[in-house]
Amino acid sequence: MSYVARGYGGDRRRHGNYDRREDRRPVETEGQRIQKSIFKLGEAAEFLPSSELPVLAKTLRLSLSDNIQSISEGFRTGVTEEPYKIPYFSALFTLLLQPEPDEDVDNTIQELVQSVFNELCKSFQTSLDKLAWRDLRLTIHFFAHLALSKTVSASSMLDLLQSFLIVLDEPGVSYERSQAAALCVGEGLIRAGPILYQYNPTAAATIISTINSSFESAKSQRSLTRPVVRLHDMDVSGVDVFIGALLSTLQTLDESSFASLPPCLPQPHSLFPESNISLDIPAFIVPPEEIELGRSADEGTRRKELMPAARIRLFDDEISPNPSSPSGFIIRSTLADTINIFEVNRKECARIVLELPRWFTWGTFKEKGRAGPEAAVEESAAIMGWALENTILEVTLAEFALLPSPPQTLVYYFALITDLCKLSPQTVGPAVGKSFRKLYSLLGEGLDVEIARRFAEWFASHMSNFGFNWVWKEWIPDLALPAFHPKRCFIRRVIELETRLAYHDRIVKTLPEAFLASEAKCIHETPPGPDFDYDDPQHHFHEPAQSLLNLIRGRSQIDEVIQLAETLRSTIGDTVTLAPETSPDSVVRSITMQILLHVGSRSFSHFLNAIERYLPLLRSLGSTPDDKIDFLNAAGKFWQRNGQMVAIVFDKLMQYQIVDPSDIIAWCFHSSDRREASSEGLIGLQEWDLIKAALDKAIGRVSIAQQRVNSLRKEEEDAKAKVKAGKAELSVDTMDVDSTEANRARDLESNHKTISEALASALKAYSILTREQKTALARVLEGFVTALSVNATPSISLVIAADGWDHRVDWTQVQWECWETWGWYRHFCRYYAAQLKSYAVTLESGPLAKVLTAGDRAHSGMLVSEIWTVALGRGVNM
Structure with missing residues (x-):
């Protein structure tokens, strides 16, 4: 406990006899105080x-003369980190140029403010060099508001917007770059439109037309990012995307001039008063x-292809x-x-967004008992008085x-x-509940499978923070739906995630009886634990499994364990009659994998130790793809009641290179016996x-290998340059060469050789990993193509037909599984584009x-082809 808190520090402080190390906070400088005063603008009650x-x-x-840099930095920070205050920052900047009549100021005030503006323009150039699009866009907002008050000339503002408009005409421009530039131009025009229209009435129409x-060419990709999907209806009209909303807004404003x-x-x-001084934006x-020069076309980075975001x-x-x-x-x-700006501090973000009404015109949101700010104009009929919390939730969930x-x-x-x-539990809580119910109502109505996955994670996470309290009785009627209806899948997924976040027994207590019934298939009767097949004395392979288990549990030497495994491979078929499709090797692989998982089931560290200790055993038992499938089958069966552990085990098997990514992909598409699906490949x-x-995993390995190759190439070039420079320093007459210099030259050559060998090895590894990545992608694509088109039955093909969707209430379990598979195929194409x-x-x-x-448009193969073509940005008209 602090002595100061108990009163002992008071006398010492009064007499100046205390340890000054207790108060070492740096003294705030004048420049920092100035920046803070700008940044904290308007935050009083x-x-x-x-x-x-x-x-x-x-x-x-x-303080202008001594703090130009600090004032400029204060404005820059405020504009780029507090976008809701930009109209007030621009008004403040305009007032800097307008001294009051009785104010005693230097005649050079305008030159000093011009210097501040020049510093802001330099910061803008820095953001431009970095292509920091959000900072650029927000600074353009600031310039636009300055143009409204005539602090910035309309001509220079228009020139600024047109310089970004040029980006849209660049050959081969990416969608990400063109969207960022269009938002800079469009959002600037929204704010500076009144003054720019007066200056040049035709400029606005030109800008809108250009955007x-x-x-137009990117419209087809909207079909892949729609939150609500209709597989039979690929029409993209009316799909709400950023650019579409921007254009609608600009056209509305243009209609009113x-x-x-x-x-x-x-x-x-x-x-x-309006400013009588006009500054020009350079x-x-x-x-x-x-x-990036030298970047391979095969580089498997984690970069995501930006598409029209619906x-x-x-x-x-x-x-x-x-x-x-x-509005x-x-x-x-x-x-x-x-x-997005306050991602680094979510608590501050929550506080700020709940206070956003103070930064918009009074009446924009419904507020109780608060007087409007003096800056507010009379309430317009166009202001609806929207619900703040619902708006915040909708925008957050839209992101x-x-x-x-x-x-x-997430x-x-x-x-x-x-x-x-x-x-604000009284106001935000109901908005969250309404959001839950709205998203849930879209399940089975076309809600994208990836959004449904995120929704389940959010629901479970939110419940874990508020005692797992939910009105589950609302969803009891949905238990009569087919087992793989999206609502049934959602319920199972949520309960599974809640169980991970708490305990099985606790979650059981939160659920109504209807959800606990075995026919509901919502939750297992027992907690999600392991299922060791060979623990049953009645099992055919109980005795050989016990002998191997005793060795592994006793941490026997690896040679001894491998020898016993080899013995079992040669004798197990003699003692038990095996099915025609089962081999003794397959049985031993299954026994070995389940034993290692059984020994490691006590904790994650036990599992890692068991796998690491007996890696040679696993490698000796299986090397072909079929062998690896046996390992995966055994692991999947062992943890069949715990999907999280299946994912963890598979990840570690990839990490230790017991299996390849393509092996896991093949297992997912062809091991249909692990679920109740009646059609393989779904x-x-x-x-x-x-x-x-x-x-x-495959993409990450290629990315790491690419980074190593790039690093070694740079080192190799540097080493080569040093060798060349060292040779140039040597005398032509070898008799006059200093032995130290000669040794240094040899060391440089040796180092260059070592780096070159390392580079050759890295390039070889990169080539191997690239092929592995290509194989994994091809395996996924082949699985989807086979399931959705090659092996599609009439019943499954009905899923993509208009009349089939209209009668989805009568869909069977297989048809709902097929619909979900289509959803994952779409997500695969857009996510890994x-x-x-x-x-x-x-x-x-x-x-x-x-x-x-394929020639028949109604055929599922044609839809597979169209989704692929659109994901690659080839602009198919759907």
Whole structure:
């Protein structure tokens, strides 16, 4: 306990006799105080812009001459990290140029403010060099608001937007780059539109037309990122994407000749006189996309291909703003930016987003008992009074549900929503419940399988933070649906995840009796533990398994264990009659794998120790793909009641190179006996998780190998240059050469040789891993093609037909499994599009050759081909 807390430190401090090491916090400098004052703008309990902005502006003017850099940094930080305050930052900057009549200031004030502006432009150039698109976009917002107050000239603002518009006309520009540039231009035009339209009425129409025409070719990819899927209906009209919402907003404003700003945007600049000084934004050129020289086309990086991102809607326009309306676009964009910026501090993010109404026009959100800010104009009829918490939830979940992958890790969104509930349980809690019910209602109505997977993880995680309390009785009628209906799959998945996060017995107590019945198949009667087949004395192979188990449990020498395994391989067929398709080798592999898992089932460390100790045993028993399938079958059966452990064991077997990623993929597609599926090759969530883990392992290995090759190439070039320089220093006359220099030259040559050999070895390893990655991708593609087109039955083909979807209430279990398999095929193509492009020629001449020439559009093979073509960005009109 602290002595100060007990009163002993008080006298010592009063007499100056205390250890100054107790207070070593650095003293805040004047520059830091200035930056903080800008960054903390408007965070008092009551914010009155008409009085507070002039006071802060006066304070900044008095310190301008000595703190230009600090003031500039304060504005830059505020603009790029607090986007909701940008209108107020721009008003503050405008006031810097307008000293009050009775204010005693230096005549050079305008030059000093110009210097601050120049520093901001330098920061903008730095962001441009790095292609930091979000910082660029938010700074353009700042410039646009300055243009509204005539602090920045309309001509230079228009030139800035047009410099980004040029990006859209670049040959071969990527979708990611073109979307980022279009958002910079479009969002700048939304805010500066009124002043730019006055300056050049035709410029706005030109900008809108250019953006629209640039994204026509990307429309087909919307079909792969729609949150709600109709396999028979590939029409992409009406699909809400970022660029689509931007264009709708711009067209709405253009129809009114940009007469005013969107009504949700505050206009603090209107509280003060217009600026009589106009600054010019310097000319900027957007640098080209960085292309890494020497990068192989086969590089298997983890990069995801950006596609037109479709957003999910959960609530009506009366509850949350329509993203295609001017106010809705700005509100949702500001919320999304804030959520992504504050990813480093979710608690602060939760606090800020709940206080967002103070940064929008009064009336934008429904608020109880709060007076509007002085900067607010009269409430407009266009302001709906939306529900803040529902809007926050919808925007957060729209980010969380983005396909192919969300901007942040899923756990961030889970934790953010939890913190929102803790800050305001009475208002956020009901919004969360409504979101649960809306997403659940979309299950079986076409909700994308990947979004359904994320939803299950969020639901289980959220329940774990609030006592696993849910109204499960609402879902009892859904237990009558087929076993693999999306709602049944969701319920099973959630209960499985909850069990992982708590205990089996605890979760059982939270569920109604209907969910515990064996016919409901929602939860196992016993906790998820191992199933050791050979522990039963009545089992045919109990005795040989016990003899091997005793050796392994006793940590016998590896040679002794291998010798016993070899003996069992030669004698096991003589003692027991085996099925025709079963060999003694297969039986021994199954026994060995289950014994190692049994010994290691006590804990994760026990499992790793057992596997590592007897790696030579496993390698001696199996080397062919069929042998490895035996290992996987044994592991899958041992942990059949615990899917998490199956994934962990498979991952470690890949890590120790007992099995290859392609072996696990083959097991997932062809080992249909492990589920109740009646059609081989159809996969569900558990199989997809294993397939994805195998692909990520193969891709990750190639990425690491590529990095090593690049590093060794650089070292090899440096070593070669040193050898060349060393030779140049040597005298032509070898008699005059100093022995030290000669030895140094030999050392350099030796080092160069060593590095060259290491590089040759790394290139060989890279080549092998690249082939392994290509094989894994081809194996997945072949599995999907075979299941969905080559072996498709009329019953399965009905899943992709319009009349089949209309009668989905009558679908059988196999048909729902087929629908889910189609969903994972779509996700495979869009999620790994970057890697698939690298091997497109090989894959199209191999697994896809059977379906690429299909002529009947209604045939499932044609749909397989179309999804593939769209994922690779070839613009098929669907």
